Amino acid sequence: MESIIYCFSGTGNSLKVAKDISAGLKDTEIIQICEKNMNINNTTSNKIGFIFPVYASGIPLLVKQFIEKISITKDSYVYTVVTFGAAAGASIKQLEELLTDKGIKLSAAFKIKMPGNYQVIYAPYSKAKQKKCFDNEKEKISEIVKSLNNNEIVGFSGLGESLRRTVGGMIYSSFSPYEKDKDFWTDKKCNGCGTCSKVCPTNNIEMIEGKPQWQHKCEQCLACMQWCPQKSIQYKKVTRKRGRYHHPDVDVTELFH
Ligand SMILES: Cc1cc2nc3c(=O)[nH]c(=O)nc-3n(C[C@H](O)[C@H](O)[C@H](O)COP(=O)(O)O)c2cc1C
Numbered sequence: 001m002e003s004i005i006y007c008f009s010g011t012g013n014s015l016k017v018a019k020d021i022s023a024g025l026k027d028t029e030i031i032q033i034c035e036k037n038m039n040i041n042n043t044t045s046n047k048i049g050f051i052f053p054v055y056a057s058g059i060p061l062l063v064k065q066f067i068e069k070i071s072i073t074k075d076s077y078v079y080t081v082v083t084f085g086a087a088a089g090a091s092i093k094q095l096e097e098l099l100t101d102k103g104i105k106l107s108a109a110f111k112i113k114m115p116g117n118y119q120v121i122y123a124p125y126s127k128a129k130q131k132k133c134f135d136n137e138k139e140k141i142s143e144i145v146k147s148l149n150n151n152e153i154v155g156f157s158g159l160g161e162s163l164r165r166t167v168g169g170m171i172y173s174s175f176s177p178y179e180k181d182k183d184f185w186t187d188k189k190c191n192g193c194g195t196c197s198k199v200c201p202t203n204n205i206e207m208i209e210g211k212p213q214w215q216h217k218c219e220q221c222l223a224c225m226q227w228c229p230q231k232s233i234q235y236k237k238v239t240r241k242r243g244r245y246h247h248p249d250v251d252v253t254e255l256f257h
Pocket residue numbers: 008009010011012013014015052053054055056057058083084085086087088089114115116117118219220221222
């Protein structure tokens with residue numbers, strides 16, 4: 001493979017970005033960052049992308065663990081695209097630091113605003129607001145692909161970046177998702193289809209007597225809740241009347257791990 005994209009995605013935004021980028025690059029494979037792929041520890045390609053959502057202003061923990069383990073050839077062209085709802089916070093800086101610790105340079109960094117998917121706090125975006133994000137994504141992808149095809153160096157510093165990183169770092173330090181799955185439950189609509197278990201990137205859901213049981217190694221990606229065909233999975237009391245979101249151009253089976 002000429003290039004590899006390592007992608008983590010709960011509701012498909014980052015996977016959509018990865019698919020669109022891979023369509024513009026030569027000979028590119030997308031490998032999802034999930035429990036099943038955590039044993040991948042070296043990469044032979046020398047164009048490497050990390051595409052993932054911003055969580056609590058930083059990097060999802062599974063992505064961090066994946067990057068800590070993987071060995072990358074020193075002169076590789078490494079880039080990232082982060083997707084976010086409001087702000088990319090400290091995510092890119094954190095990635096740069098993880099790579100620097102391994103002696104690897106982050107050559108290019110991009111951010112793309114997508115619909116916010118943290119529906120345990122807020123409602124899904126309206127269709128009009130979603131469309132705005134998707135139109136913006138399309139535009140950004142063509143610029144990004146152009147840069148990547150030329151192995152361009154693209155920095156990410158800008159006005160207010162240092163403040164964003166500092167505040168982001170503070171928010172991230174209190175992010176502890178693993179046990180938060182204790183607040184998921186299913187209502188009467190659950191029919192035992194098992195989709196929630198299949199989309200879970202950390203293999204955190206066991207089906208016991210036809211019902212999901214969460215095993216406390218949760219990333220809070222919300223894939224289980226967002227992709228449940230019955231909208232049966234709830235978080236505390238707050239999601240019962242709230243809609244659900246996943247990217248319309250991604251099929252649930254693309255996220256079966
Ligand atoms: C646990 C969690 C934390 C999030 N934290 C942030 C955040 O700090 N800032 C932000 O802009 N978006 C945040 N989001 C929104 C996602 O970054 C955004 O919707 C992303 O595009 C989702 O990507 P995915 O569909 O590939 O999972 C968060 C989402 C989740 C699930």
